[in-house]
Amino acid sequence: xxxxxxxxxxxxxxxxxxxxxxxxxxxxxxxxxxxxxxxxxxxxxxxxxxxxxxxxxxxxxxxxxxxxxxxxxxxxxxxxxxxxxxxxxxxxxxxxxxxxxxxxxxxxxxxxxxxxxxxxxxxxxxxxxxxxxxxxxxxxxxxxxxxxxxxxxxxxxxxxxxxxxxxxxxxxxxxxxxxxxxxxxxxxxxxxxxxxxxxxxxxxxxxxxxxxxxxxxxxxxxxxxxxxxxxxxxxxxxxxxxxxxxxxxxxxxxxxxxxxxxxxxxxxxxxxxxxxxxxxxxxxxxxxxxxxxxxxxxxxxxxxxxxxxxxxxxxxxxxxxxxxxxxxxxxxxxxxxxxxxxxxxxxxxx
Numbered sequence: 001x002x003x004x005x006x007x008x009x010x011x012x013x014x015x016x017x018x019x020x021x022x023x024x025x026x027x028x029x030x031x032x033x034x035x036x037x038x039x040x041x042x043x044x045x046x047x048x049x050x051x052x053x054x055x056x057x058x059x060x061x062x063x064x065x066x067x068x069x070x071x072x073x074x075x076x077x078x079x080x081x082x083x084x085x086x087x088x089x090x091x092x093x094x095x096x097x098x099x100x101x102x103x104x105x106x107x108x109x110x111x112x113x114x115x116x117x118x119x120x121x122x123x124x125x126x127x128x129x130x131x132x133x134x135x136x137x138x139x140x141x142x143x144x145x146x147x148x149x150x151x152x153x154x155x156x157x158x159x160x161x162x163x164x165x166x167x168x169x170x171x172x173x174x175x176x177x178x179x180x181x182x183x184x185x186x187x188x189x190x191x192x193x194x195x196x197x198x199x200x201x202x203x204x205x206x207x208x209x210x211x212x213x214x215x216x217x218x219x220x221x222x223x224x225x226x227x228x229x230x231x232x233x234x235x236x237x238x239x240x241x242x243x244x245x246x247x248x249x250x251x252x253x254x255x256x257x258x259x260x261x262x263x264x265x266x267x268x269x270x271x272x273x274x275x276x277x278x279x280x281x282x283x284x285x286x287x288x289x290x291x292x293x294x295x296x297x298x299x300x301x302x303x304x305x306x307x308x309x310x311x312x313x314x315x316x317x318x319x320x321x322x323x324x325x326x327x328x329x330x331x332x333x334x335x336x337x338x339x340x341x342x343x344x345x346x347x348x349x350x
Contacts, residue, residue: 121169131165135156168180176296220265224262230257239326241269245266282309286300306328
């Protein structure tokens with residue numbers, strides 16, 4: 001047999017039990033087979049092919065690793081550098097500032113010229129809207145690098161100013177602080193000025209004419225002064241003790257008409273004599289800074305009334321006359337028997 005898979009063939013001399021050479025036999029030795037060299041060549045070719053097949057994946061892996069590193073190196077070396085951020089033109093930003101702050105400046109001048117009352121409230125509302133509009137514009141605009149912090153500060157300050165301008169107007173009712181006093185107590189005007197100074201120092205004009213303000217006032221009447229006085233001809237007597245932290249005005253009404261109003265400073269007592277006989281409702285308001293024309297305090301106001309009526313009576317008796325003497329304490333005291341209720345400011349008697 002001849003093996004075709006490279007396995008060595010078996011010859012008669014290789015059979016067991018016989019010597020490899022028998023001198024007594026005359027059988028000639030077989031000639032060498034012609035196919036063996038071809039079999040050796042094919043086996044060598046087969047082994048070479050196997051070796052080549054084995055080397056190709058290894059070469060491929062080596063090539064991939066080297067190629068990957070090379071690609072990475074090539075990618076790193078050829079990455080484009082980031083383009084520089086374009087700078088904002090300073091002149092363009094100055095133009096935007098002027099356009100945003102101009103209308104606001106005009107509105108603030110109108111506030112400065114307006115008198116107390118509805119005209120001032122209207123001017124305040126207009127200026128508030130302009131401040132918000134200026135803040136919106138500056139928040140959306142592109143700014144030079146050196147102006148960016150100051151621009152952000154100015155935007156925040158303008159928004160606060162808009163709110164303060166709107167709040168300063170109030171409703172004009174009782175306990176209404178003067179708008180100019182309210183603006184004087186606000187922080188936003190100082191914030192706007194600080195932001196403006198920071199930008200002006202860099203060459204950006206932020207001129208604004210903020211409206212004039214007034215310091216808080218502390219107007220008071222003398223203790224026991226009659227804010228309002230009607231006809232008194234009776235014998236009754238009323239004493240008021242004010243142990244609260246603020247001045248007070250006590251008002252007695254009868255049949256919806258004000259009989260009198262008494263000013264009592266905090267920590268003091270005051271007395272009204274010659275009170276006419278009758279049943280009265282007793283109101284009192286406390287606060288700071290008495291505004292005479294409005295008959296009201298301007299800050300820290302409260303409006304209350306006693307639930308029980310004050311009844312004054314004059315009776316002639318043998319040998320004389322009996323009359324009523326009442327004492328009202330405005331602050332809560334131990335053992336007190338008077339109850340009070342809050343009154344809406346608009347319902348408080350003038």
